[in-house]
Amino acid sequence: RVVLVKGRARPLWAGHSAVYEGAIDRVEGSPADGDEVDVLDDRARLVGRGVWNGASVVRVCVLRSTAGPLDAAFFERRVRRAVELRL
Numbered sequence: 001r002v003v004l005v006k007g008r009a010r011p012l013w014a015g016h017s018a019v020y021e022g023a024i025d026r027v028e029g030s031p032a033d034g035d036e037v038d039v040l041d042d043r044a045r046l047v048g049r050g051v052w053n054g055a056s057v058v059r060v061c062v063l064r065s066t067a068g069p070l071d072a073a074f075f076e077r078r079v080r081r082a083v084e085l086r087l
Contacts, residue, residue: 001028002039002052002060009041012048012062019050019060036070 004012008023019039031037031052039047039060049070050062063070 002026002037003028003044004039004041004047006042009039009045009047012039017050017062018058019062021057021059024059038067 002019003025004019004023005025012019025042027037031054033053033055035052036049037052037060038049039062041047046067048062048065049067050060050064051070052060064074068074
């Protein structure tokens with residue numbers, strides 16, 4: 001779990017997907033690069049779920065605003081929707 005500094009969840013609530021290293025208050029556990037992590041605001045509310053990258057200034061790329069796995073079905077739905085929007 002990645003817990004954000006107070007006020008730093010606002011861009012994510014607005015739809016941005018990048019969690020910068022300076023926005024992180026603490027990381028619970030020891031995620032490896034590519035691990036799925038839950039992103040929480042300072043009041044422990046779920047902001048979203050994304051992928052961890054400890055080597056980047058963008059530590060988490062949030063891919064969904066709800067709980068749930070980032071599995072093949074998730075990506076299939078996202079790609080299908082993207083194609084539908086372009087037809």
